[in-house]
Amino acid sequence: MKQLTFTAEAKQRIAKYLRPGKKIVLDFDDGVGPFSAIGNCSLDANCRLIFVNQNADLHDFDERVASNIGDVWIKSEPxxxxxxxxxxxxxxxxxxxxxxxxxxxxxxxTENLEVVDLTEPVATEYKGTHDC
Structure with a gap:
């Protein structure tokens, strides 16, 4: 099983987002899922730590990673x-x-894991295409 550890300093940085009733998602912006509108056109890794409501539809995030701040959900696609x-x-x-x-x-x-707090579940995902 995968393990994600947050240093004490990182835990302090995100403490305000750690609330009961939230799920934690580690998203790789690849154009798949409700948090990735068009994907990342550059060659850098664009990873985001996203806090969502407990009832958010996360069907694309099907792998649970244990961490010292709670379970973190990722996409299992290779x-x-x-x-x-x-x-x-x-x-x-x-x-x-x-x-x-x-x-x-x-x-x-990634040099900077972006932190995003979504207080409302995402209703739809992007269905279009784009050209980088």
Whole structure:
């Protein structure tokens, strides 16, 4: 089973989002799912930590990752999941006010894990296409 660890500094940075009745999603912006309107056209990793209501439809996020802040849901598809290893860590860089997502063997997956708090469930997902 995969494990995601948040350092004490990262936990302090996101403490205001940690409330009962929320689910936590680690989203790789690939154009799949209700939080990814058009996907990421650049070659960088665009990962987001998204806090949603407990009743949000997360059918695209079908793999549970244990963490020291609660369960985190990710997509199990290989193209969205290939970067995630069994042990990952979220850190906080106070100099740049960023939260790097780090793998012990592959290094930094993203320099800044974006934090998004959605208080209402997302009703629909984007059905169109786009051209990068």
């Amino acid at each position: 193209y969205a999941n290939i970067q995630f290893e069994n042990q990952m860590e979220v850190r906080f860089n106070p100099k740049y006010f960023t939260m790097p997502l780090v793998s012990p063997t592959k290094g930094t997956l």
